[in-house]
Amino acid sequence: MQSCSSALCILILLISTFTTEILSAVAPVKVNLHDSATLPCSERCSGLVRWSVFHKPTDVLAECDQTSCRSKEGYQMIHDQYLKGNLSLTITDADFSKRDWYTCQCDDKDICDVRLQIEPLSTSVRIKAGESLVLDLDIPEEVEVYYKSTGAAGPSSGQICTVDGRSLQCKPEYKQRASTLLQLRAVTPSDSGVYTVMDKRNEKVIHIYTVTVESAGGDDHPDLDTDKGAAV
Structure with missing residues (x-):
C-alpha cells in the first residue's frame, strides 16, 4: 500500500476538516414537541432518492423514484415535489425519539444531511x-x-x-x-x-x-x- 506524499496528506486532511465544518455549520431544523417537521433538501435527482437516519443507512424512512414514492408511517415525501428537485422529508409527529441526524441519498450518494432538534x-x-x-x-x-x-x-x-x-x-x-x-x-x-x-x-x-x-x-x-x- 503506497503512502501519500506530505502535500497530498495535508490536502486530504484539509478537505476532511472543511467537510466536517460545513456539516456542523448546517442549521438544524427545530420544532416543538409533536409538531410536523420538514427536513429540507433541494437537488435534482433522476434516480432513486432515499432518506434514513445517519447511523442507520439501511433503515429507509422514505424513498422516491421516477414512478412513485414510498414511506414508513409518520414520514412522507411528495412525488410531484421530487420531480421538481424538492427532496424534502416530512416527519408528521416529531417527538424526542426522532431527534437525530438524517441523510438524503441520490443513487446511494449523500446529498443532504439535516439534524432535527426538539425545542425544550x-x-x-x-x-x-x-x-x-x-x-x-x-x-x-x-x-x-x-x-x-x-x-x-x-x-x-x-x-x-x-x-x-x-x-x-x-x-x-x-x-x-x-x-x-x-x-x-x-x-x-x-x-x-x-x-x-x-x-x-x-x-x-x-x-x-x-x-x-x-x-x-x-x-x-x-x-x-x-x-x-x-x-x-
Whole structure:
C-alpha cells in the first residue's frame, strides 16, 4: 500500500476538516414537541432518492423514484415535489425519539444531511410544602437533572441526579427523597427553583421546570429534612 506524499496528506486532511465544518455549520431544523417537521433538501435527482437516519443507512424512512414514492408511517415525501428537485422529508409527529441526524441519498450518494432538534419543554409547577415534586423525564435514555435555586435559602446549584432507566444516582441531600421516577418527596420552600432535565448523550435540554413551593405553616425557609422524606 503506497503512502501519500506530505502535500497530498495535508490536502486530504484539509478537505476532511472543511467537510466536517460545513456539516456542523448546517442549521438544524427545530420544532416543538409533536409538531410536523420538514427536513429540507433541494437537488435534482433522476434516480432513486432515499432518506434514513445517519447511523442507520439501511433503515429507509422514505424513498422516491421516477414512478412513485414510498414511506414508513409518520414520514412522507411528495412525488410531484421530487420531480421538481424538492427532496424534502416530512416527519408528521416529531417527538424526542426522532431527534437525530438524517441523510438524503441520490443513487446511494449523500446529498443532504439535516439534524432535527426538539425545542425544550417549559413547565411551571406550584405545590405546597410536604407534597411530592414529580419531574417527567420525557425520554428513556440517560438524563441528568440540574437544579438552580431562586432564593438564598436553597441548596447549592448544580447537578443533583443522573437517571438511566431504573438506575438513579443523586447527591446525598436528595438520595433518600428521590425515586427512579424522579419523584422528590417532602419538598420545602427551599426546594423552589429551576430544575433542568438534560439528555446526557446529546447534551441537549429536554425539559425546564420552574418550581415554587408554598409554605404550609408560615415558615418560608425550613431546613432540608432527608429523614422525613425517606419514610414515604
